[in-house]
Amino acid sequence: MADFPESVFVREEGPREGIQIETRPLKTENKIRFIESLAETGVEEIHCVSFVNPKKVPGMADAAEVIRGIDRRPGVKYLGLFLNMKGLERALTLPVDIEGAIRVSASESFSRRNTGMNLEETLEEQRRYLSVYKQRGIPVEFGYIMTSFGCNLEGEISTEQVVLMVRLLEKVAGEQGIRLRGIYLADTVGWATPPEIERKIGAVRERWPDFEIGLHLHDTRGVGLANAYAGLRLGVARFDTSCAGLGGCPFTGAGAAGNICTEDFVFMCEEMGISTGIDLERLIECGRLAEEIFFRTLPGKLVRAGSLKGFRRSHDVA
Amino acid sequence: MADFPESVFVREEGPREGIQIETRPLKTENKIRFIESLAETGVEEIHCVSFVNPKKVPGMADAAEVIRGIDRRPGVKYLGLFLNMKGLERALTLPVDIEGAIRVSASESFSRRNTGMNLEETLEEQRRYLSVYKQRGIPVEFGYIMTSFGCNLEGEISTEQVVLMVRLLEKVAGEQGIRLRGIYLADTVGWATPPEIERKIGAVRERWPDFEIGLHLHDTRGVGLANAYAGLRLGVARFDTSCAGLGGCPFTGAGAAGNICTEDFVFMCEEMGISTGIDLERLIECGRLAEEIFFRTLPGKLVRAGSLKGFRRSHDVA
Numbered sequence: 001m002a003d004f005p006e007s008v009f010v011r012e013e014g015p016r017e018g019i020q021i022e023t024r025p026l027k028t029e030n031k032i033r034f035i036e037s038l039a040e041t042g043v044e045e046i047h048c049v050s051f052v053n054p055k056k057v058p059g060m061a062d063a064a065e066v067i068r069g070i071d072r073r074p075g076v077k078y079l080g081l082f083l084n085m086k087g088l089e090r091a092l093t094l095p096v097d098i099e100g101a102i103r104v105s106a107s108e109s110f111s112r113r114n115t116g117m118n119l120e121e122t123l124e125e126q127r128r129y130l131s132v133y134k135q136r137g138i139p140v141e142f143g144y145i146m147t148s149f150g151c152n153l154e155g156e157i158s159t160e161q162v163v164l165m166v167r168l169l170e171k172v173a174g175e176q177g178i179r180l181r182g183i184y185l186a187d188t189v190g191w192a193t194p195p196e197i198e199r200k201i202g203a204v205r206e207r208w209p210d211f212e213i214g215l216h217l218h219d220t221r222g223v224g225l226a227n228a229y230a231g232l233r234l235g236v237a238r239f240d241t242s243c244a245g246l247g248g249c250p251f252t253g254a255g256a257a258g259n260i261c262t263e264d265f266v267f268m269c270e271e272m273g274i275s276t277g278i279d280l281e282r283l284i285e286c287g288r289l290a291e292e293i294f295f296r297t298l299p300g301k302l303v304r305a306g307s308l309k310g311f312r313r314s315h316d317v318a
Numbered sequence: 319m320a321d322f323p324e325s326v327f328v329r330e331e332g333p334r335e336g337i338q339i340e341t342r343p344l345k346t347e348n349k350i351r352f353i354e355s356l357a358e359t360g361v362e363e364i365h366c367v368s369f370v371n372p373k374k375v376p377g378m379a380d381a382a383e384v385i386r387g388i389d390r391r392p393g394v395k396y397l398g399l400f401l402n403m404k405g406l407e408r409a410l411t412l413p414v415d416i417e418g419a420i421r422v423s424a425s426e427s428f429s430r431r432n433t434g435m436n437l438e439e440t441l442e443e444q445r446r447y448l449s450v451y452k453q454r455g456i457p458v459e460f461g462y463i464m465t466s467f468g469c470n471l472e473g474e475i476s477t478e479q480v481v482l483m484v485r486l487l488e489k490v491a492g493e494q495g496i497r498l499r500g501i502y503l504a505d506t507v508g509w510a511t512p513p514e515i516e517r518k519i520g521a522v523r524e525r526w527p528d529f530e531i532g533l534h535l536h537d538t539r540g541v542g543l544a545n546a547y548a549g550l551r552l553g554v555a556r557f558d559t560s561c562a563g564l565g566g567c568p569f570t571g572a573g574a575a576g577n578i579c580t581e582d583f584v585f586m587c588e589e590m591g592i593s594t595g596i597d598l599e600r601l602i603e604c605g606r607l608a609e610e611i612f613f614r615t616l617p618g619k620l621v622r623a624g625s626l627k628g629f630r631r632s633h634d635v636a
Contacts, residue, residue, distance in 0.1 A: 150626070155635030191626060193589040194547055221626070222543060222582030222619035229512055229544040255615075255622040264540030271511040297573075299617070301540035304573040308468070308509060308539070317473030 005237035007275040010266065012038050013216075013240050013259050014286075016047040016081060017247030018294055019059040021258065028062045030293045032069040035078065037286045038243060042278040043262075045077040047240075048096070051087035067096045083115050085128055092136065100133040100140035102126040102169055106161050107151035110188070114146075123172055130176050141181040142214065143169035148200060150191025152252065157191075159203045166204055166211075182212030184238070187227070190220020190249055190256070194230035201234050214238030217260045219299070220249050224260035225268060232274065241265045244287035245299035261300035263287050267307055280307050323555035325593040328584065330356050331534075331558050331577050332604075334365040334399060335565030336612055337377040339576065346380045348611045350387040353396065355604045356561060360596040361580075363395045365558075366414070369405035385414045401433050403446055410454065418451040418458040420444040420487055424479050425469035428506070428569075432464075441490055448494050459499040460532065461487035466518060468509025470569050475509075477521045484522055484529075500530030502556065505545070507569045508538020512548035519552050532556030535578045537617070538567050542578035543586060550592065559583045562605035563617035579618035581605050585625055598625050 015035050019026060035048050048070070054061035063080065070078055072095075080096040082088045091098055104126065105111035108119050117125060133140050145165045150157055166183055173180050185200055201213055215231045215238070217224050228239060240259060247258020263283050266276045280302075287303035311317075333353050337344060353366050366388070372379035381398065388396055390413075398414040400406045409416055422444065423429035426437050435443060451458050463483045468475055484501050491498050503518055519531055533549045533556070535542050546557060558577060565576020581601050584594045598620075605621040629635075 151635075152629065152633065153635070155630055155633070190623060193586060195590050220619065220623045221585055222579060223547075223586045225541055226543040226547040226586060229541075229547060249623075252623050257619055257623070261540055267539055268511060268541045268544060272513050297615075301538065301575055305508060305538045305567075305570050305575070311470065312473055315470065315473070317469075317471070 002233040003235040004232055004272065004274060005235050007237065007277070008232070008269055009238045010043060010262065010276055010278060011045040011047065011238075011240045012043045012243060012262060013047045014038065014243035014246040014262065014290065016050055017242045017258050018290065020050060020057055021248035021250065022059055022294055024295065026059060026293065028065050028069065031062070031066045034286070034289060034293055035066070035070055036073075037289055039073045039076045041282040041286060042276075044075065044277070045079060047079045047081060050081035050083070051090045052083060064090075064094055067094050085125065088129060088132060092132070098138055099142075100138040101142055101144055102129060102140070102172060103144040103146065104165050104169060105146040105188075106157045106165050107147040107154040109153035110147045110151045113153065123168060126169070126172050127175070130173065130178065134176065140173060140178045142184055143173070143180050143182075144184045144186055144216070145169070146186045146188045148185040149187045149196050150189065152189050159199055162200050163203050163207060166208065170208075180211065182214060182238070183208070184214035184216055184240070186216035187218050188216075189252060190218040192217060192227050193223055194226055197227050197230040198234065201231065201236065205234075212238060214240070216240040218249060219245065219257040219260050220252055222257075224257070225264060228260055228265055229268070232269070232272070239265060243283065243300070244290040244303055246290055246294065257299050261302070263300050263302040267302055271308065281310055284310075320551040321553040322550055322590065322592060323553050325555065325595070326550070326587055327556045328361060328580065328594055328596060329363040329365065329556075329558045330361045330561060330580060331365045332356065332561030332564040332580065332608065334368055335560045335576050336608065338368060338375055339566035339568065340377055340612055342613065344377060344611065346383050346387065349380070349384045352604070352607060352611055353384070353388055354391075355607055357391045357394045357396075359600040359604060360594075362393065362595070363397060365397045365399060368399035368401070369408045370401060382408075382412055385412050403443065406447060406450060410450070416456055417460075418456040419460055419462055420447060420458070420490060421462040421464065422483050422487060423464040423506075424475045424483050425465040425472040427471035428465045428469045431471065441486060444487070444490050445493070448491065448496065452494065458491060458496045460502055461491070461498050461500075462502045462504055462534070463487070464504045464506045466503040467505045467514050468507065470507050477517055480518050481521050481525060484526065488526075498529065500532060500556070501526070502532035502534055502558070504534035505536050506534075508536040508567055508574070510535060510545045511541055512544055515545050515548040516552065519549065519554065523552075530556060532558070534558040536567060537563065537575040537578050538570055540575075542575070543582060546578055546583055547586070550587070550590070557583060561601065561618070562608040562621055564608055564612065575617050579620070581618050581620035585620055589626065599628055602628075
């Protein structure tokens with residue numbers, strides 16, 4: 001029996017993911033315009049930028065200007081991502097929303113490659129984040145487990161390994177008297193398939209029945225929305241998605257797809273009677289704007305095909 | 319509870335779908351090369367061409383040469399599609415495999431637009447096909463219901479309408495003493511969503527429990543593989559797919575996606591433990607060849623990302 005949620009919380013990852021992967025220079029004003037348009041759709045959280053080394057990710061060199069330039073809409077969170085304490089410290093000097101998250105990678109090799117830290121060092125870093133969150137009054141809600149479904153360096157990631165990571169994040173939070181609200185499983189490099197989604201969510205649910213579960217899915221191998229559907233069937237109600245399918249996978253190679261596409265996912269949910277709180281027609285317009293700003297055809301399908309509601313309306317059919 | 323099949327039968331639609339939608343001229347020898355490569359992957363049926371008016375579909379003008387030029391591999395069917403008696407008669411003069419199929423559209427408006435025939439005329443045409451099949455000893459196995467999930471002219475298609483169409487095809491076959499083996503539901507213009515897949519398959523199953531059910535899915539709105547997964551859960555074991563996602567939707571507009579991508583679908587099945595009989599690595603090579611021949615980036619994801627088996631092997635990971 002399916003256990004579909006009544007509504008889902010969709011976090012928009014497009015600006016950050018898109019800017020991160022794009023090699024051509026983008027105008028700061030266009031980045032801001034894109035973020036502001038997304039905020040008009042009903043999306044409540046937008047990952048706008050990441051505070052990383054601009055030598056490694058030149059597109060993020062103007063992250064501070066982007067954040068300062070946004071005409072903020074009340075009720076919307078404009079998030080910035082950070083991968084180390086230096087990034088967090090930079091974020092704290094800016095008018096950016098900071099998610100009080102703790103993160104670990106299920107693949108230690110991936111962690112070393114991506115952040116230079118092994119598991120123990122990563123956990124130490126999370127402890128430092130938690131202290132900062134506490135000082136600043138930033139609420140801590142979710143733990144993130146990257147490469148939950150597989151890793152290009154270590155291959156398969158076992159269910160036991162994911163369970164162990166949840167336990168470690170729970171422990172690190174517990175040390176500071178914090179009870180996590182839930183866990184996001186991230187398919188960082190596109191290894192997930194529907195049965196793996198079921199296995200891993202099942203294992204986390206069994207041990208932590210009160211945890212909310214989120215999915216951060218990539219469409220690297222085309223099965224992203226099938227994975228999302230498998231998650232929805234199990235009642236997962238939190239998803240990270242990317243407008244027009246912006247983004248990519250620096251670990252898989254040129255042209256590989258990024259996060260699942262927000263419009264296509266919102267379309268699927270709404271057609272299934274699962275509410276998203278997002279205006280799909282406006283979102284499709286954002287997808288079109290993304291193609292204009294990023295100068296390329298993006299993988300999202302609704303940008304070209306349109307929604308069915310829009311179709312029904314314009315053609316006067318049932 | 320899911321009722322996954324142990325194996326699925328995959329029919330390749332790429333050559334026909336791709337040639338049909340492509341506006342630039344393609345070399346006959348390249349069409350043949352593509353079909354021959356597909357036949358090396360383990361695919362047992364390939365829709366190669368359609369016998370339609372070359373004034374309307376210029377890419378099919380050399381359909382006869384393509385069919386005559388193929389170096390046929392034993393055990394593989396090289397199919398040609400026809401939409402009227404003239405097409406069938408042309409096919410009968412050529413060394414092409416003819417599927418003894420009968421077809422009807424659940425949307426009469428679509429039928430009129432696509433073939434110029436209303437429902438009654440369509441059924442009459444099917445009776446004539448059946449007579450020809452009988453004369454020629456062509457086995458009749460499946461009935462096809464186009465626009466089973468919705469239509470750009472009539473909008474939603476009700477479950478009752480699909481059930482009625484199955485009944486009519488069953489009756490037309492029965493008149494000539496033929497018992498159909500099963501029914502393909504075709505999402506001809508990309509309206510299907512997972513709950514509609516469940517509803518319509520459920521309704522056909524309930525009334526015809528012995529019928530094999532097939533799905534012809536388009537990825538027009540990005541949910542094609544989620545729809546396929548919903549079908550697999552219900553035990554559907556026959557799918558039409560298109561190499562690299564070749565094709566499009568002449569009814570939806572420029573750039574709209576075509577059939578679900580064969581590689582991505584085969585990948586999903588094999589990772590789920592559902593056997594396809596297809597060599598995925600060879601199939602990915604066919605997808606790369608398709609991009610070369612059709613001069614464009616195609617929607618299939620595995621062409622860029624590769625399979626996980628291939629990855630595991632080349633990186634020596636579990």
